[in-house]
Amino acid sequence: MAQSEEVPSTEGDAEERRLIDRSAAGDQEAFRQLVLRYHRLVINVAFRALGELALAEDVAQDVFIKVYKALPTYRHDKPFKHWLHRVAANTVTDSLRRRRPVISLDGLEQSLVSAGSDPQDVAARHDLQRAVRYAIASLPPHYRDTIALQAFGELSYDEIAKALDIPLGTVMSRLNGAKRLLRERLGDLVRPSEEANTA
Amino acid sequence: MLSHATTRDWLIPYADGMLAVDERRRIDGHITGCPSCARELREVRELNLLLVTLPPAPPVAFAPFWLNLQAVLPHRRVLRIPGIAGYRRLGMAFAVAAIGVLAAGVSAFAAPSALPDNPLYPVKQLEESLRLELAPVNERLTIQLQLANERLREAQAMAGRQQPAWLPGDHR
Numbered sequence: 001m002a003q004s005e006e007v008p009s010t011e012g013d014a015e016e017r018r019l020i021d022r023s024a025a026g027d028q029e030a031f032r033q034l035v036l037r038y039h040r041l042v043i044n045v046a047f048r049a050l051g052e053l054a055l056a057e058d059v060a061q062d063v064f065i066k067v068y069k070a071l072p073t074y075r076h077d078k079p080f081k082h083w084l085h086r087v088a089a090n091t092v093t094d095s096l097r098r099r100r101p102v103i104s105l106d107g108l109e110q111s112l113v114s115a116g117s118d119p120q121d122v123a124a125r126h127d128l129q130r131a132v133r134y135a136i137a138s139l140p141p142h143y144r145d146t147i148a149l150q151a152f153g154e155l156s157y158d159e160i161a162k163a164l165d166i167p168l169g170t171v172m173s174r175l176n177g178a179k180r181l182l183r184e185r186l187g188d189l190v191r192p193s194e195e196a197n198t199a
Numbered sequence: 200m201l202s203h204a205t206t207r208d209w210l211i212p213y214a215d216g217m218l219a220v221d222e223r224r225r226i227d228g229h230i231t232g233c234p235s236c237a238r239e240l241r242e243v244r245e246l247n248l249l250l251v252t253l254p255p256a257p258p259v260a261f262a263p264f265w266l267n268l269q270a271v272l273p274h275r276r277v278l279r280i281p282g283i284a285g286y287r288r289l290g291m292a293f294a295v296a297a298i299g300v301l302a303a304g305v306s307a308f309a310a311p312s313a314l315p316d317n318p319l320y321p322v323k324q325l326e327e328s329l330r331l332e333l334a335p336v337n338e339r340l341t342i343q344l345q346l347a348n349e350r351l352r353e354a355q356a357m358a359g360r361q362q363p364a365w366l367p368g369d370h371r
Contacts, residue, residue, distance in 0.1 A: 028272060032265055039264055040256075047256030056256060061268050068272055132249050151250040157217055176211045183246055190246045 017076060024071035031071075035064055038081070042088050049092035049133060049152040050099075051126070063091045082163040085155060089148040089163075096137035128189060135185045136178075143178035146171060201229045206236050214243045314353055 016037075022030035042063050046056035066087055074083060136147055149160045157175070161168045183190050201209075206229040212218055213226050230237050311326070313319040327346055334342050 026274075028269065031272070032269070035265060035268065036261055039261060040259070043259050043264075044256045048253040051254075053256060053259070057259065057264060057267075060264075061271065064268055065271065065273075128249065129253055132253070147250075151253060154251075157215070172212050172217065175215070176208070179211050179243065179246055183242055186246070186249075190242050190249065192241045192245050 016080060020071060020074065020076070020080060023068065024074065031068055038084055039064075041081075042084065045085070045088045045152045046092050046095075048154075049096055049136075049148065051129060051133065055095075059092055059095045060088075062095075063088045066091060078162065078165065082159065085149060085153045085159075086145075086163045089145060089153055092152060093137055093144050093148050096133060131186065131189060132182075135182050138185065139178055139181055143174055143181060146174040147178040147182070150175065201225050203229075203233065203236065206230070206233070207239060210236065210240050210243050214240060214247055314356055316357075 016034075019030045019034050023034055039060065042060045043056055046059040046063070047053060050056050050059060063084075067084060070087070074080070132151075136144060136151060138144075139147065146160060146164065149155045149163055150157075153163075155163060157168060157171050160175075161171045164171070166174075206226055209218065209222070209226055213223060218226065230240060311323060313323045317323075327349075331339060331342050331346070
């Protein structure tokens with residue numbers, strides 16, 4: 001059984017490699033199969049970053065167009081999924097920065113933890129999430145790219161290191177810096193209330 | 200016992216679960232006696248909570264997504280290297296074009312001196328007709344005289360070869 005579990009993985013890798021090579025040569029049917037494999041992942045990253053499905057689909061489309069154009073330069077020395085994550089994170093944060101509105105953080109002091117299903121709570125939660133997204137988009141690029149992979153791509157430290165091709169220690173350092181800045185910029189939004197302290 | 204500054208530097212990887220057990224114990228030891236670091240850790244966790252609770256996307260149908268994407272995909276990079284048949288067709292086209300150019304060139308140079316028994320003589324006649332048709336009216340008389348001289352030259356040349364100076368068709 002152990003052997004049969006390993007074989008599909010190897011075959012899957014070989015199949016993916018074949019699809020990538022054919023897509024790089026302009027075969028749209030092969031590219032369709034690649035998109036089929038990864039469209040959920042990319043739309044999810046975009047939606048977590050942007051919060052609107054129609055917009056997330058548009059940005060996901062941009063991601064795949066970039067990927068299609070860049071496939072001839074892709075080398076198989078790093079997993080395709082990590083490379084795709086990196087392209088997706090860059091594209092969604094660029095989109096966020098272009099759309100960055102002027103958000104007043106005043107009045108958004110209600111913590112996400114205390115937000116319930118009440119319409120007012122839901123609206124407050126959406127505003128809070130928006131503030132977090134735009135705070136991430138406003139970070140310096142090396143912090144932004146790193147934390148976007150964690151917050152929007154849900155990657156682990158190790159996966160971020162592979163996606164960005166940097167040492168694990170650098171990932172730790174960047175996430176440390178990014179979160180310090182986010183805490184400064186989000187201010188009271190990340191300061192637990194006294195009730196939360198005692199809970 | 201960890202210093203205050205060191206503990207603060209490690210709070211984020213601590214909250215992300217990235218520290219080894221002994222490192223965590225040292226941080227725990229500091230935090231229990233340091234309300235300031237404990238409060239900072241709560242802030243870090245609050246931020247992490249905000250980040251992880253960004254909602255996932257609802258399910259999206261693949262077919263319309265692909266159709267929209269396919270409509271804007273560039274079609275520029277279809278790298279089709281021609282096979283042997285493709286190269287053969289390309290070679291044939293070049294060969295035909297080269298033969299045509301060569302034949303036209305040879306005809307243009309050889310026809311003016313052709314005699315009536317020469318296969319290029321019809322080309323010569325065509326060239327003369329065109330030359331006469333396209334010439335301005337005031338030059339046509341000159342050209343007609345030149346053509347008459349040419350007929351005379353042909354007749355002399357044919358007579359020199361003891362052949363009649365009329366067209367092969369007339370000969371029959």
